[in-house]
Amino acid sequence: MTHAQTALSGIPVFTEAAPTGNVSPLLHEIGHALTRLAATGEPTVIDLRGIPMAPGEEDRIVGFLGRGEIEARLDALGPSEIVETAYPGVWLVTHFNEADEVMAKFVEVATVPTLLATPEDDLHDSALRLSEALDRALSNEQGN
Amino acid sequence: MSNDDINGKSTATVSTDMTLGEQMRARGVSRRSFLKYCAAMASMMALSPSMVPRIAAALEKARKPSVIWLSFQECTGCTESLTRSHTPTVEGLIFDSISLDYHHTLQAASGFGAEEAREEAMKAHYGKYLLVVDGSIPMKDDGVYSTIAGITNLAMLKEAAAGAAAIVSVGTCAAYGGLPMANPNPTGAVAVSDIIKDKPIINVPGCPPIPVVITGVLAHFLTFGLPELDDLGRPTAFYGQNIHDRCYRRPFYERGQFAETFDDEGAKKGWCLYKLGCKGPVTYNACATTKWNQGTSFPIESGHGCIGCSEPKFWDQGGFYRALSEGKLGTVEGLAAAAGIGAAIGIGSALLGRSGQAGPQAEIKAKLDKDLEAQK
Numbered sequence: 001m002t003h004a005q006t007a008l009s010g011i012p013v014f015t016e017a018a019p020t021g022n023v024s025p026l027l028h029e030i031g032h033a034l035t036r037l038a039a040t041g042e043p044t045v046i047d048l049r050g051i052p053m054a055p056g057e058e059d060r061i062v063g064f065l066g067r068g069e070i071e072a073r074l075d076a077l078g079p080s081e082i083v084e085t086a087y088p089g090v091w092l093v094t095h096f097n098e099a100d101e102v103m104a105k106f107v108e109v110a111t112v113p114t115l116l117a118t119p120e121d122d123l124h125d126s127a128l129r130l131s132e133a134l135d136r137a138l139s140n141e142q143g144n
Numbered sequence: 145m146s147n148d149d150i151n152g153k154s155t156a157t158v159s160t161d162m163t164l165g166e167q168m169r170a171r172g173v174s175r176r177s178f179l180k181y182c183a184a185m186a187s188m189m190a191l192s193p194s195m196v197p198r199i200a201a202a203l204e205k206a207r208k209p210s211v212i213w214l215s216f217q218e219c220t221g222c223t224e225s226l227t228r229s230h231t232p233t234v235e236g237l238i239f240d241s242i243s244l245d246y247h248h249t250l251q252a253a254s255g256f257g258a259e260e261a262r263e264e265a266m267k268a269h270y271g272k273y274l275l276v277v278d279g280s281i282p283m284k285d286d287g288v289y290s291t292i293a294g295i296t297n298l299a300m301l302k303e304a305a306a307g308a309a310a311i312v313s314v315g316t317c318a319a320y321g322g323l324p325m326a327n328p329n330p331t332g333a334v335a336v337s338d339i340i341k342d343k344p345i346i347n348v349p350g351c352p353p354i355p356v357v358i359t360g361v362l363a364h365f366l367t368f369g370l371p372e373l374d375d376l377g378r379p380t381a382f383y384g385q386n387i388h389d390r391c392y393r394r395p396f397y398e399r400g401q402f403a404e405t406f407d408d409e410g411a412k413k414g415w416c417l418y419k420l421g422c423k424g425p426v427t428y429n430a431c432a433t434t435k436w437n438q439g440t441s442f443p444i445e446s447g448h449g450c451i452g453c454s455e456p457k458f459w460d461q462g463g464f465y466r467a468l469s470e471g472k473l474g475t476v477e478g479l480a481a482a483a484g485i486g487a488a489i490g491i492g493s494a495l496l497g498r499s500g501q502a503g504p505q506a507e508i509k510a511k512l513d514k515d516l517e518a519q520k
Contacts, residue, residue: 020392045193047186049439052432054392076177095184101230101438104187114196115183119175 020054023061030065033109034089043110058105065090065107074115078103082113164241164366165204178203185367188360190381190430202367206241209366210269211276212262212304213247216297217290217324217333218279222315223249225352229359230438241366245273248292259293266307274365275308277301277336280317280324284332301339310344310370311336314358319347319377320456327460337377344370347377351453354434357382376456378428387424387450390432393417411447421465422449429454 026046033044048058066086074080078097085092091108093115108114118126162170168178182200186193215223227250244250245265246258253261265273279297282289287296305311313336316322324333337345348361361379364371371379388394396402396416403410403417411420418425424432427450431442443450449465452458 020395045196047193049187049433050190052390052392052394055445057392074176074180076174076180080180095180097184097230099230103184103230106183106187106193115176115179119179121175 020052020057022051022053023057023064026051026061027064030090030107030109034087037089037109037111041111043108043114045114046107046109048105048107062092065092072116080115082116162207163204164206164208167208185360185363188356188434189364190360190384190434199367206366208241208243209309210265210273211242211244211362212265212273212308213244213250213276213278214292214297214300214304215248216277216279216281216301216318217331218315218317218322220249221352222278222358223247225350225355226314226358227355228437229355242274242362245269255293262304266304270307272309273307274310274312274362275304276312276314276362277318278314280321280333280335281339282324282331282333284330289331298339301336305340305343308343310346310365311340312346312348312361312365313337313377314348315353316349316351316453316456316458319349322351323459325457345377346371346373346379349376349378349383349454349456350429351451351458353454354382354430354436356434357430374428378454382430382434383428383454385428385430385433387427387429387432387444388422391424391444392432393444406447414447417444417447417449419467420449421451421463421467423452423455423458423461423464423468424450425468427452427455 029046033046036042036044048061068084068086068088070082070084072082074082078095078100080096081092081094083092083094084090089109089111091110091113093106093108093113095103095105097103165178179196179200182196182203183193185203186196186199189199191199246262248258251258251261279290281287281297281301283298287298290297292300313319317324317333318336321329321333321335321338324331325335337347346361346365348358350357360382361371364379364381371381374380374383376383388397391397393414393416396414397418401410401413401415402419403415404419405411406420416422422444424444431450432444435442435445451464452461
C-alpha cells in the first residue's frame, strides 16, 4: 500500500461498481496459459494493468488465485514482490519504485519467474568476483 | 550531480559516446534492475510483456539523446505533470536515459547562461537532438505576445526545429493550439504542426498529458524511434483506445443507467456520466487504463465526466457539462449524419490537412470545425 492509497482508502465513500466482465476471462486466460506451460513449457506474462478493471476487481483476481508457498522480495530500483499463488506455476509479480509506488503488476505463468533466475550476463562476472574475493581472503590469511 | 545535469555549460560535455547499457553497468545497476525497468516500461508503453527482451536489447544499445525542451504559450501544467511521472521518474529519465540540455523551468542556469546552454546543445547535436515543445505559438503582430530572452516563440521554434531529428509536441497547446487558441484567440495562437512542416512531429496531447505518457513517449522514441501515429499525430500505443470503450462504467451505459445530476442516486452509485457531459465516447487517451496519480484513479472514477482534453478544440465544443447528444450538432443521429456528410465531400482530410486515413473521428471534428466557423 502506498501512502496515497492508504489516505484515499480512508475516505468513507462507497460507489457501486458494475462488473466489467473482465475478471472471469482473465482467469480463464491464466488457466489456458497454465495448461500450455504444462504441455509445452512455454511461459506467459499477462499485464494486469492492460485491461479495464472496476474498483475491487483486481483484488478479486488476486484473492481468487490465493497464496502459495513462495514469497520473494527483490531489491532493484525499489522493491518488487514475487509471490507464488495457490496454483503452482502462476506467480504475481508487483514492481514498486523507490517511493513504494506500484510501477507495474504482472501475472507470470512459468516454473520460475524471469527475475528470480540468475541472469546469464551476471554469471561470468560473479564467478570472477568470487575467485578474486577468495584470493584476497587467502592472501590476508597468509599475511597474518 | 553528474555532468549531465541540466546546468549551463557543463552540459556541453554530454557523454553520448556510451550506450545506455554501458552507462547502467558503469553505475552498478544490476541486470535484474535493468530487466525490471524494461518490464515497467513495457507496461507503461502499453506494449505486450513479451516485448521486454526487445526493449532490453534496444535500450542496451541506445545512446542518450540530447533533448531541448521549449516552453511557449503554456501554463507549466505539462511540466508539472512530467515531474509526477513515476515510471520512469523524471530524475531517472534525466540521469539515465536522456540528456535534458535546456528546460527553462527545470534547469539551474538562468539568463544568458541558460540561453547559451541551448545554443551550445543545438550546435553540438545539430540534426540529432530531440526537440520537445509545450505551449502554442502566437502569430499575431509578428509573435510579440510571447518571447523568451527577447526572442519570439516563433523565431525560437523555427531555429530549434531546423536542427532537430524530431519534434514532440507535449500538451494540447503545442499539439493543437490549446487554450490560447480558444475563441476568440486574441494572440493568433497556433500549434507546432501549423508552422513546422518538414520534421516528424509526435503529438502528445492532454491538458496536461498523463505523466507516464510523456515519459513513455520519450522512452519509446529512445527505444524504437518514431512511434506509430494516428491521424491526429498521436502515438497509437497511448492514444489508440477510446476512453468510453475502456471505461469501467461502460456496463452502466449499456444498461441505460445514467447519473442525471452530480448528487443524485445514480451519481452516488457510480453510474455512467454520459448525460452530465462526459466526452469519453469521442476521446482517445490512456486515462481509463493507465490512470493518474500512480494508477490511483482517473476523472470518471472520481465522479466527473471526461472533458476530452486530448482532442483538438476541446475547449470550444459547447460546454463540458452538455451531453454529447445535445451538443452543437443537436442529436446523436445528427452527429452520425454529419460524419456521413463529412465523408462524402472529403471535408475531413482536407480541413485537417493531414495525409491519408482521416477516420470518422476526424470527419466529426471537421464538421465541428465548420459549425464553429458558421457561428462566428
